[in-house]
Amino acid sequence: MSVLVVGSVAYDSVKTPFGEVDKALGGSATFFSAAASFLTDTQLVAVVGEDFDISDLDFLRERGVDLSGLDVVAGETFRWKGHYGYDLNEAKTLSTELNVFETFDPKLSEKQRKAEFVFLANILPELQLSVLDQVESPKFTVVDTMNLWIDTKAVELGEVLSRVDMVVINESEARQLAGEANTFRAIERIREMGPKFVVVKRGEYGALLSAHGNHFFAPAFPLESVFDPTGAGDTFGGGLVGTIARNGRFDEATLRQGVVVGSVLASFAVEKFSLDRMRTLKWSEVVARYQKMQALTRFDTLTIE
Amino acid sequence: MSVLVVGSVAYDSVKTPFGEVDKALGGSATFFSAAASFLTDTQLVAVVGEDFDISDLDFLRERGVDLSGLDVVAGETFRWKGHYGYDLNEAKTLSTELNVFETFDPKLSEKQRKAEFVFLANILPELQLSVLDQVESPKFTVVDTMNLWIDTKAVELGEVLSRVDMVVINESEARQLAGEANTFRAIERIREMGPKFVVVKRGEYGALLSAHGNHFFAPAFPLESVFDPTGAGDTFGGGLVGTIARNGRFDEATLRQGVVVGSVLASFAVEKFSLDRMRTLKWSEVVARYQKMQALTRFDTLTIE
Numbered sequence: 001m002s003v004l005v006v007g008s009v010a011y012d013s014v015k016t017p018f019g020e021v022d023k024a025l026g027g028s029a030t031f032f033s034a035a036a037s038f039l040t041d042t043q044l045v046a047v048v049g050e051d052f053d054i055s056d057l058d059f060l061r062e063r064g065v066d067l068s069g070l071d072v073v074a075g076e077t078f079r080w081k082g083h084y085g086y087d088l089n090e091a092k093t094l095s096t097e098l099n100v101f102e103t104f105d106p107k108l109s110e111k112q113r114k115a116e117f118v119f120l121a122n123i124l125p126e127l128q129l130s131v132l133d134q135v136e137s138p139k140f141t142v143v144d145t146m147n148l149w150i151d152t153k154a155v156e157l158g159e160v161l162s163r164v165d166m167v168v169i170n171e172s173e174a175r176q177l178a179g180e181a182n183t184f185r186a187i188e189r190i191r192e193m194g195p196k197f198v199v200v201k202r203g204e205y206g207a208l209l210s211a212h213g214n215h216f217f218a219p220a221f222p223l224e225s226v227f228d229p230t231g232a233g234d235t236f237g238g239g240l241v242g243t244i245a246r247n248g249r250f251d252e253a254t255l256r257q258g259v260v261v262g263s264v265l266a267s268f269a270v271e272k273f274s275l276d277r278m279r280t281l282k283w284s285e286v287v288a289r290y291q292k293m294q295a296l297t298r299f300d301t302l303t304i305e
Numbered sequence: 306m307s308v309l310v311v312g313s314v315a316y317d318s319v320k321t322p323f324g325e326v327d328k329a330l331g332g333s334a335t336f337f338s339a340a341a342s343f344l345t346d347t348q349l350v351a352v353v354g355e356d357f358d359i360s361d362l363d364f365l366r367e368r369g370v371d372l373s374g375l376d377v378v379a380g381e382t383f384r385w386k387g388h389y390g391y392d393l394n395e396a397k398t399l400s401t402e403l404n405v406f407e408t409f410d411p412k413l414s415e416k417q418r419k420a421e422f423v424f425l426a427n428i429l430p431e432l433q434l435s436v437l438d439q440v441e442s443p444k445f446t447v448v449d450t451m452n453l454w455i456d457t458k459a460v461e462l463g464e465v466l467s468r469v470d471m472v473v474i475n476e477s478e479a480r481q482l483a484g485e486a487n488t489f490r491a492i493e494r495i496r497e498m499g500p501k502f503v504v505v506k507r508g509e510y511g512a513l514l515s516a517h518g519n520h521f522f523a524p525a526f527p528l529e530s531v532f533d534p535t536g537a538g539d540t541f542g543g544g545l546v547g548t549i550a551r552n553g554r555f556d557e558a559t560l561r562q563g564v565v566v567g568s569v570l571a572s573f574a575v576e577k578f579s580l581d582r583m584r585t586l587k588w589s590e591v592v593a594r595y596q597k598m599q600a601l602t603r604f605d606t607l608t609i610e
Contacts (some may be wrong), residue, residue, distance in 0.1 A: 205507065217602055256603075304562075
């Protein structure tokens with residue numbers, strides 16, 4: 001089964017306490033695809049400017065990602081500048097230049113319209129709706145969003161949420177979206193907005209899945225140094241939706257596996273700047289870390305009566 | 306096997322977004338004992354003033370807690386006033402009146418000196434050292450501490466740490482103690498200070514055990530409303546150390562069970578003000594929630610090769 005992602009391909013300038021990079025490959029669709037490509041056929045839909053060095057995506061092409069949906073248009077590629085302090089949970093955005101992304105209006109090809117698994121990365125809700133209008137009969141649709149759209153595009157975002165199966169969202173944004181300080185109540189409010197499945201990303205504290213009212217917790221893989229958290233959330237999404245597409249179903253066992261695969265992939269993504277770690281990552285390394293995640297969370301049945 | 310706890314018995318005045326109580330039973334030794342008494346014989350050592358209504362502890366006596374180590378002396382009982390905002394992870398202390406606690410100098414009885422499992426609740430490090438000097442040949446010793454002693458009693462606290470088997474500590478305090486922003490590095494630094502076992506309390510994100518370099522994560526039990534977080538950490542400690550004492554060993558399986566039992570007990574403690582929920586709690590309710598914790602964290606072996 002194949003997965004379609006619509007999002008950004010960008011150049012990032014990132015500064016962390018451990019170093020900095022300028023004009024490094026980034027973007028939600030890029031991180032998502034790098035992760036999902038370990039699991040399933042992936043089609044990427046995004047736009048870049050004429051300044052974009054297309055060879056930056058060679059590693060994705062080699063992993064079988066279908067890049068025919070990447071439009072190259074006149075103008076400059078989306079640029080994001082941000083920095084992180086020692087608390088690596090939160091990025092401070094220094095500047096966002098939408099550039100060619102400002103007029104992005106995804107038109108899906110015949111093949112893309114037939115996608116069975118769809119990930120709407122964090123873009124303008126109107127564009128997410130346009131993609132939902134174009135896909136013919138998806139088996140499973142997933143959306144990511146952010147505080148900016150919760151503040152400024154509540155109606156459009158509400159329509160998106162009413163039409164998707166799953167939302168993947170940061171914890172603070174889940175609380176904001178629901179207007180609830182308690183995460184578990186927030187999840188219930190969000191489920192009332194439409195998505196049957198809610199996945200809350202908690203940064204260094206892992207992720208939380210709510211499926212049919214059942215919760216599942218996965219910790220973040222313990223790392224002694226997080227180098228650059230940029231793209232962790234989209235990498236997580238790629239692992240999760242890639243696993244769902246790979247298995248071709250979204251039963252609870254698959255979703256739980258997907259959350260752990262996503263967490264593991266994200267734990268690699270943050271070990272180097274940009275997509276550098278994802279370029280060299282091998283599936284056997286993912287499997288090894290997945291097994292460690294089992295060891296990290298296992299405990300016996302209570303023997304005290 | 307029996308456990309000895311040395312700490313405070315106090316009257317708390319607490320305000321949360323959901324209500325307030327004045328002069329309610331509190332104190333680290335109280336919460337610890339209420340939890341540990343489900344698991345093992347518990348001896349409490351603390352001091353209260355003449356204003357203390359000893360019948361407040363009847364429920365502990367009924368559960369078999371040995372209160373012979375509770376000194377009643379002239380003066381007033383330790384008072385703590387605090388409040389919590391909607392972010393229930395952090396208490397704001399409004400006032401602390403040490404009162405009779407100021408001259409607390411625990412003298413252990415013959416029986417108390419023979420305790421095999423010892424929990425040094427968060428009191429002055431000098432007093433913790435005095436207790437360590439008095440116990441004869443404990444099998445397992447555990448210490449809790451706080452930012453105040455890290456700041457003002459670094460030398461004494463360092464000596465305590467060099468002499469105990471386990472430290473149970475809040476995450477922010479672990480980072481402060483170690484001078485490390487990364488929790489996993491902080492744990493390594495703390496292990497170098499002495500304790501072979503480090504347990505990091507992460508509030509709503511659960512707890513993390515480091516034993517012989519292996520990590521274990523337990524989430525907090527999901528609650529739609531946390532009423533009053535006061536005492537959650539000591540309740541957790543009581544469940545953990547109580548489990549160790551009950552099993553009479555501290556192999557990794559026991560420690561993991563103990564962390565989960567502690568998390569479950571703490572999840573009950575926060576459902577009502579003061580110790581109100583602990584007064585009525587039944588062990589069968591703890592077992593049921595423990596089983597839910599297994600369901601909340603279980604995931605399959607990865608089937609994707």
